[in-house]
């Protein structure tokens with residue numbers, strides 16, 4: 001996980017769902033830009049249904065993962081709704097930042 005060195009953790013200032021490239025883009029308050037392929041995001045869905053009750057998060061591949069909508073949850077997280085109706089995953093900002101493909105904390109799941 002990358003620390004910006006300030007006490008305020010970065011938060012998304014803009015979230016964009018791009019159907020053309022099947023990615024979700026987050027522009028962060030510290031200037032970083034993250035681009036998450038949908039399949040990657042879905043595979044890291046943090047909900048108990050996807051992750052079970054183990055203590056370590058794992059990548060769970062889902063075929064044809066298509067992001068339908070993104071909702072803000074309070075001031076700390078995003079909720080993602082998928083076209084198959086799955087919407088129980090709450091992605092905290094800290095978790096999303098950790099997942100950022102270019103920052104490399106989950107390299108095994110990179111495409």
Ligand SMILES: [Zn+2]
Nearest residue numbers: 045047050089
């Ligand atoms: Zn899930």
Ligand SMILES: [Zn+2]
Nearest residue numbers: 034100102103
């Ligand atoms: Zn990054």
